[in-house]
Amino acid sequence: MSRYWSRFVHDLEPYVPGEQPKMARLVKLNTNENPFGPSPRALAAIEAANGDDLRLYPDPDASALKAAIGEYYGVPVDQVFVGNGSDEVLAHLFMGFFRQDKPILFPDITYSFYKVYCGLYGIEYQTQPLDDDFSIHLAAYPADNGGIIFPNPNAPTGRPLPLAEIEALLQRNTDSLVVVDEAYVDFGGESAIALVARYPNLLVTQTFSKSRSLAGLRIGFAVGQAPLIDGLERIKNSFNSYPLDRLAIAAGIAAMEDVAWFKQCVDAIVAERDALTAALTARGFEVLPSAANFVFARHAAHQGETLAAGLREQGVIVRHFKRPERIAAFLRITVGTPEQNRALLDALDTLL
Amino acid sequence: MSRYWSRFVHDLEPYVPGEQPKMARLVKLNTNENPFGPSPRALAAIEAANGDDLRLYPDPDASALKAAIGEYYGVPVDQVFVGNGSDEVLAHLFMGFFRQDKPILFPDITYSFYKVYCGLYGIEYQTQPLDDDFSIHLAAYPADNGGIIFPNPNAPTGRPLPLAEIEALLQRNTDSLVVVDEAYVDFGGESAIALVARYPNLLVTQTFSKSRSLAGLRIGFAVGQAPLIDGLERIKNSFNSYPLDRLAIAAGIAAMEDVAWFKQCVDAIVAERDALTAALTARGFEVLPSAANFVFARHAAHQGETLAAGLREQGVIVRHFKRPERIAAFLRITVGTPEQNRALLDALDTLL
Numbered sequence: 001m002s003r004y005w006s007r008f009v010h011d012l013e014p015y016v017p018g019e020q021p022k023m024a025r026l027v028k029l030n031t032n033e034n035p036f037g038p039s040p041r042a043l044a045a046i047e048a049a050n051g052d053d054l055r056l057y058p059d060p061d062a063s064a065l066k067a068a069i070g071e072y073y074g075v076p077v078d079q080v081f082v083g084n085g086s087d088e089v090l091a092h093l094f095m096g097f098f099r100q101d102k103p104i105l106f107p108d109i110t111y112s113f114y115k116v117y118c119g120l121y122g123i124e125y126q127t128q129p130l131d132d133d134f135s136i137h138l139a140a141y142p143a144d145n146g147g148i149i150f151p152n153p154n155a156p157t158g159r160p161l162p163l164a165e166i167e168a169l170l171q172r173n174t175d176s177l178v179v180v181d182e183a184y185v186d187f188g189g190e191s192a193i194a195l196v197a198r199y200p201n202l203l204v205t206q207t208f209s210k211s212r213s214l215a216g217l218r219i220g221f222a223v224g225q226a227p228l229i230d231g232l233e234r235i236k237n238s239f240n241s242y243p244l245d246r247l248a249i250a251a252g253i254a255a256m257e258d259v260a261w262f263k264q265c266v267d268a269i270v271a272e273r274d275a276l277t278a279a280l281t282a283r284g285f286e287v288l289p290s291a292a293n294f295v296f297a298r299h300a301a302h303q304g305e306t307l308a309a310g311l312r313e314q315g316v317i318v319r320h321f322k323r324p325e326r327i328a329a330f331l332r333i334t335v336g337t338p339e340q341n342r343a344l345l346d347a348l349d350t351l352l
Numbered sequence: 353m354s355r356y357w358s359r360f361v362h363d364l365e366p367y368v369p370g371e372q373p374k375m376a377r378l379v380k381l382n383t384n385e386n387p388f389g390p391s392p393r394a395l396a397a398i399e400a401a402n403g404d405d406l407r408l409y410p411d412p413d414a415s416a417l418k419a420a421i422g423e424y425y426g427v428p429v430d431q432v433f434v435g436n437g438s439d440e441v442l443a444h445l446f447m448g449f450f451r452q453d454k455p456i457l458f459p460d461i462t463y464s465f466y467k468v469y470c471g472l473y474g475i476e477y478q479t480q481p482l483d484d485d486f487s488i489h490l491a492a493y494p495a496d497n498g499g500i501i502f503p504n505p506n507a508p509t510g511r512p513l514p515l516a517e518i519e520a521l522l523q524r525n526t527d528s529l530v531v532v533d534e535a536y537v538d539f540g541g542e543s544a545i546a547l548v549a550r551y552p553n554l555l556v557t558q559t560f561s562k563s564r565s566l567a568g569l570r571i572g573f574a575v576g577q578a579p580l581i582d583g584l585e586r587i588k589n590s591f592n593s594y595p596l597d598r599l600a601i602a603a604g605i606a607a608m609e610d611v612a613w614f615k616q617c618v619d620a621i622v623a624e625r626d627a628l629t630a631a632l633t634a635r636g637f638e639v640l641p642s643a644a645n646f647v648f649a650r651h652a653a654h655q656g657e658t659l660a661a662g663l664r665e666q667g668v669i670v671r672h673f674k675r676p677e678r679i680a681a682f683l684r685i686t687v688g689t690p691e692q693n694r695a696l697l698d699a700l701d702t703l704l
Contacts, residue, residue, distance in 0.1 A: 002582070004579075005449060005579075006447065009583050009586055016589075017409070033408050034407045043403065052388075052389030053389075053568060054394075055386045055566070055567060057568060060369050084436050084595060085594060097357060116590045215406075215409045216405060216409060216599075218595070218597045231357045237366030238364050239440070240436060242439070245569045245570045246568035
């Protein structure tokens with residue numbers, strides 16, 4: 001606390017990211033990183049860009065990266081926005097679109113950063129309860145709102161929504177912005193980018209941190225019709241002219257272009273997710289159906305917190321959320337390599 | 353314009369960065385980049401970090417980078433904040449400290465992003481006129497303010513302030529925050545970091561983009577007493593958990609540690625600045641005394657805009673500001689290599 005702070009700073013409740021332990025040799029299944037490395041073409045692009053030109057500012061518009069994303073999704077460049085990780089993209093869109101007279105809506109169990117952005121920008125929100133099976137129930141979202149945001153698949157549950165339900169929401173909800181946060185969509189969801197051309201109030205966000213294996217480089221993006229992208233650019237250009245550095249831009253382009261590597265890694269993770277789900281189920285876990293690169297699972301006879309602590313003692317780190325109470329029994333486990341998943345199961349077998 | 357924007361977005365006047373031309377072979381003296389490449393140790397650190405670990409998030413606190421900065425300046429780690437370029441650091445401090453009941457103060461001719469941040473966060477400001485010789489006149493800054501910010505040396509004039517004048521301000525102005533923006537201080541100014549231990553309301557910002565030749569990687573930092581840094585961390589952790597990527601952190605540490613390279617580049621730029629100042633003066637320019645890596649100069653017989661356009665036709669890019677009118681006659685010219693400065697002078701000789 002300091003008398004020099006702006007008044008609201010004291011009341012902020014910052015986001016707490018998953019631990020980034022500095023010890024080596026851990027089986028790290030707590031922050032949904034990709035167990036496979038980035039595309040070799042991305043590493044080669046970094047090597048090529050690593051030289052004296054780092055003395056120069058990057059392209060403030062990162063237009064070559066926007067073009068690569070637009071090319072992949074078949075959308076024009078003026079429908080693409082990029083930022084320093086999708087968290088920065090989300091922060092800008094909360095500020096640029098969600099400061100409305102009415103509260104915004106999001107699920108009661110979801111990415112916990114949404115509430116933090118609301119605190120940062122003084123945005124009112126109302127949470128909407130997940131169904132009994134932990135799925136998002138869009139049909140129940142009230143029409144009178146300042147905006148809607150939800151992840152698809154949802155985090156930390158991993159449950160996906162059919163695109164038809166999202167389109168039904170868009171047909172009903174035309175007066176406010178709908179944001180679909182697709183951080184995990186490549187692992188089994190259907191992207192709403194296909195709907196962007198038809199809905200001027202749809203914005204879709206994605207990240208290079210999961211399916212493209214570049215969490216270490218901080219690249220996120222949004223796709224929406226040009227007036228929405230223009231709004232984001234106005235915020236970005238009033239905040240930081242050059243949010244993406246030269247190496248991130250170079251690696252991002254190469255990662256987006258290397259479709260074969262991307263598909264191979266995603267396919268391997270999906271196969272491992274199915275195997276892990278079966279192995280956990282066989283050990284007495286209830287595993288929510290996941291379309292993400294993690295599973296959300298609870299055991300009938302063991303508390304989530306106890307299991308997480310027991311795994312940790314054996315060098316396996318998973319994520320446990322104490323709140324809300326409804327998910328306190330669950331563990332969120334990132335799908336790792338076959339070896340990592342084997343280590344997880346072996347460690348669990350000593351605890352169950 | 354979009355009906356889905358928050359209301360204030362329409363009125364934003366975003367910052368316009370200096371052009372980053374995509375043509376090669378230009379003599380680029382418009383954005384105050386370092387004419388010399390980064391430390392070879394920084395390039396080696398990037399090479400060492402360029403691998404599969406990029407799939408993992410960076411350290412959200414970038415604590416090793418903070419330690420390297422703290423080591424260089426002899427301050428504890430809890431007095432160091434880092435961000436994605438000093439523009440992000442400035443954005444966070446405007447939000448975290450300058451949203452006060454009273455207007456903040458800054459020079460009428462200074463870094464034009466300050467006004468943009470005020471627009472973004474709804475902060476009132478009053479500009480304070482530079483003296484007739486274009487120096488900042490801190491003694492005239494009114495006591496009744498919500499905060500004070502100024503660059504030292506000032507941009508785009510290049511004029512430095514003696515540390516004694518800054519300390520006199522701090523002794524007089526104890527009720528609000530004083531921010532010294534030291535983007536260019538290494539080229540001849542005196543850093544106010546030396547005063548941090550004694551003044552709880554002093555925050556000093558710096559960048560790796562100029563003297564450390566890493567504009568392409570986006571690294572900025574702030575030094576102040578722990579409660580101020582804590583306030584910045586609260587904002588940062590409510591905005592983006594991981595603003596600095598793995599390669600930027602690795603390169604930043606190496607660049608901070610390679611003191612010999614840093615000093616050699618800075619000394620060469622200072623020598624070139626003096627030579628360029630003499631050469632411009634000999635050609636009829638008035639050159640303001642600069643402690644930065646650029647000079648601010650006007651010619652008695654030629655308009656700034658005309659000269660900038662004529663130089664551009666010959667492949668030499670400098671920066672010209674149309675407003676405010678008081679500086680419209682000036683060119684801001686980055687100090688380049690001897691070859692670049694020679695090319696500038698040769699091009700000028702065809703125009704004068």
